[in-house]
Amino acid sequence: MIDVTADPDGETPYECFQCGQIIVAETPPGRCPDCGGEIRNRRTPIE
Structure with a gap:
């Protein structure tokens, strides 16, 4: 995640x-505005 600053x-x-849509927001958007996906x-690593 080299494109993300802390x-x-x-x-x-x-x-x-x-x-794969990237959304930059101050609050969690809930669902994807394009496809309704999760x-x-x-900034949270996936294991």
């Missing part, structure tokens, strides 16, 4: 598991 007070990048916070 700024907890700023906007956070979120990514859709289904279509969103993940890109």
Whole structure:
């Protein structure tokens, strides 16, 4: 995740598991606005 900076007070990048859409927002968007898929916070590692 070299394209993500560590700024907890700023906007956070979120990514859709289904279509890969990147959404930058201050609050979690819930569902992807493009496909309705599940969103993940890109700052949280996936194991």
